Amino acid sequence: MKNSEFIERFNDLDKIYDIRATKDIVFSHGVEVNEFEDNNYKTVARLPEDEKDWSFFGAFQCSPQMLELMAELAKTPPEEREDVQKYVILNGLPRHGTCHYFLIDVYSCRLLPCQLDGLDESDVAAMGAYSKDGLREAKKALTPELATAVDMMKVTFERAIELTENSRHDDLD
Incomplete structure (x- = not known):
């Protein structure tokens, strides 16, 4: 179940x-x-x-x-x-409907900044959202300090969608 x-x-x-x-x-x-x-x-x-x-x-x-x-x-x-949970490494809070996030480059052992305008369920693959095990494996390529930072920046994909959706009207602040 x-x-x-x-x-x-x-x-x-x-x-x-x-x-x-x-x-x-x-x-x-x-x-x-x-x-x-x-x-x-x-x-x-x-x-x-x-x-x-x-x-x-x-x-x-x-x-x-x-x-x-x-x-x-x-x-x-x-x-x-557990339903398959996907995680995203946010690079700050989304602004104006754009989600800024990181991908882990396991070959160069660094984080690659990316962004995607708008976000919905179909963007899981485009964002390179990580499964729990996939994220654990990818973090092995990073320094311990950077891996710890990734843990602090990760959110569930659903939360990333919610934050991105809520940021669509940031220009009205």
Whole structure:
């Protein structure tokens, strides 16, 4: 089961418990279950991307169907759970609808600055967006300092699209 499928199916089941499943992008890049309490959502369970066991925080009520879905996701091998995520190395924030980014030149061991006007799902290949493993391999050609900088500049392809879209009207500032 893919994380996205789990999140969709889990959230469809929530009719009375006021809990939801989301992507966990802050700590472990897996899935988390949140419960609405005191005008906030708090994390009550988390399944990190590379683990088979859920971590639970406090007590919460959920249906047997929700528990079955949680067990099904945990039984899925970690490498089969994640939708293929692509990453982009941003060279600053997009401006005026133009995305400035870097490609890693593994032959010259440096970053190549590039830009693309507008950005949508069809631009993944044009941008040279990296998979998690592909980025890890490409960074081996860089110095440790530059590889660390790449980690700080990378964003998901979806986030790059969002930032580029939001920058279309920068001239109105």
